Amino acid sequence: MRVPLRSGLYIPDLMVLPESVLSSDPEQLIKDAILVVEVTSKSTAQKDRKPKLWGYAHAEVPLYLLVDRWDPESAKGEVTLFSAPEGGRYTRSLRVPFGEGIELPSPFDLLIDTGAFPV
Numbered sequence: 001m002r003v004p005l006r007s008g009l010y011i012p013d014l015m016v017l018p019e020s021v022l023s024s025d026p027e028q029l030i031k032d033a034i035l036v037v038e039v040t041s042k043s044t045a046q047k048d049r050k051p052k053l054w055g056y057a058h059a060e061v062p063l064y065l066l067v068d069r070w071d072p073e074s075a076k077g078e079v080t081l082f083s084a085p086e087g088g089r090y091t092r093s094l095r096v097p098f099g100e101g102i103e104l105p106s107p108f109d110l111l112i113d114t115g116a117f118p119v
Contacts, residue, residue: 010056018032035063049066080093081104101113
């Protein structure tokens with residue numbers, strides 16, 4: 001998907017869209033995304049943590065879930081849910097270590113158990 005203010009394409013690990021837009025042009029889908037998920041690997045971690053965070057916030061994706069297997073601050077696996085994009089940044093975030101649950105708000109209203117996430 002093409003992100004506004006960005007010349008390249010982002011390929012998220014998971015993107016949740018309303019069914020009504022699935023036949024749209026792939027470059028237009030970012031404006032309709034409800035949730036984007038990225039799972040870090042050693043080769044993508046820095047891009048997932050910074051440029052993609054910036055890009056998804058600028059595209060006003062309501063929820064960005066980052067499954068970070070090598071968080072540099074904690075040296076442990078953590079999951080962060082970024083929400084409430086405003087002015088090109090997320091104004092809220094919730095971070096939990098692997099092993100704790102993280103709740104996705106409406107329209108999902110879902111508790112994700114991270115206990116089985118590999119470190």
